[in-house]
Amino acid sequence: MAAQHFSPALPASAEGPRAARPGYGKRSAPPGQDAPRPADFTGLPERERYVAAYIDRLPDGAAMDIKSLAKSLPLYGQMAIGSALRALAVAGHLRRVRRRVDGEGTCRWVTYTYWSRTARDNEWWTAALSGPTDVPPQRTAPEPPAPPKPPGAPSAAYLALAGLGRREPRLALSATDCATLEPLAAAWLARGASTEHLTAALTAGLPEAVTHPLGLVRRRLTDKMPPHLPDAPGPANGLRVECVDCGRPGPAAALLDGLCGPCRGSHAQTAAPDRAGGVAARVAGLRGLMRTP
Known part of the structure; x- marks a missing residue:
């Protein structure tokens, strides 16, 4: 199976994938994506194809933060992995979402990375993330990563x-x-x-x-302190899309290509997708964005 996606010159770390903290990590997108095949991701440049193939093989719940991916894929540093994730979001393969979890008098935000082997357009992602989404139920018992902070532990x-x-x-x-x-x-x-x-x-x-x-x-x-906004009713599934570049949350319809307005604008000259031409044309427009830093 590995031979379908990985070049022999691009080995992953022998340590294997890392498990994310409970409530975080990779989540498979709603049903409907194609079965794995050798031609997957061949329309992407080498770096993005390599990162995409690795992510596609990860099980649900695997760590998807830039630091963990860079440690598992030592060929590329954190900046390169961040650029690749941004490009894969623009190409329609992933979205990051945040969910607020309340319990026992505390509140925390958890971040999921939804992944689709099949490239999807913005309309598909907006509909998928606005409707019922397969989000695992949160446990009522305290999770290991979120116990009371011991005295002296850094925040x-x-x-x-x-x-x-x-x-x-x-x-x-x-x-x-x-x-x-x-x-x-x-x-x-x-x-x-x-x-x-x-x-x-x-x-x-x-x-x-x-x-x-x-x-x-x-x-x-x-x-640059962000504004203090009162809690507003969120979508029915409790999820909000998060900008893949800067992490700013917002409704799915407002974060086209997985990017907020300011981040999308900063990359507009190098990644101007042709929405009328479909996903293939959009991927072709990513060539300038997908340069190795």
Whole structure:
């Protein structure tokens, strides 16, 4: 089966796929996709074909975050994997969705990545994600990843700030800097932003030289703070699509090609799909987008 999708020169990690945290990870799209065949994904460039073939083989519940995929596919780094996932969303193979889960006085957001071996257009995805979707029921008992935070354990906001230096060396922060900025970053997460959205907002469009990372990050956290929106009735299935690029959530009909308006606009010149020409024409329009970073 592997020979149908993988080039011998593109080996995956021997560790195999990683399981996602409960409530996260890969989910197969609603029924109707074609059976596996050797010609799957042949219309995509090599990198996207390789990543798509690997994802297609993953079982439901496997980790689909960029870091886990990059570790399982060592040929490509995290930036390349992120670009490939964005391109696969535009090509119609995947969508990311978020669901709010309430229980025992707490609330958390879980992220699924819906995958379709058959490329689908925006209308199909909107209908599929707006109607009843096969989402596994949430357990009432506490999940292992979400116990009370032990004293001294870093928060998600702190970890996002601490990881900035790995994503962008110009924004390397000290432990004191992270502690100082943690309340601002936590406010982002409390307003529904994902850590990926937070990181993207802080690292995008940096000046060539950053002499004071603490001040720059503080300014961006303050100036780009997302609005606080009251909880609104969501779709019947409790799902909202999440931008594959920046993580911003929204209704399925508003995130065409799996991208929010600003991210779609930033890639418009290199990935202008011909919707009248169908999926094949749209994939052809991805050639410029799918460059290896």
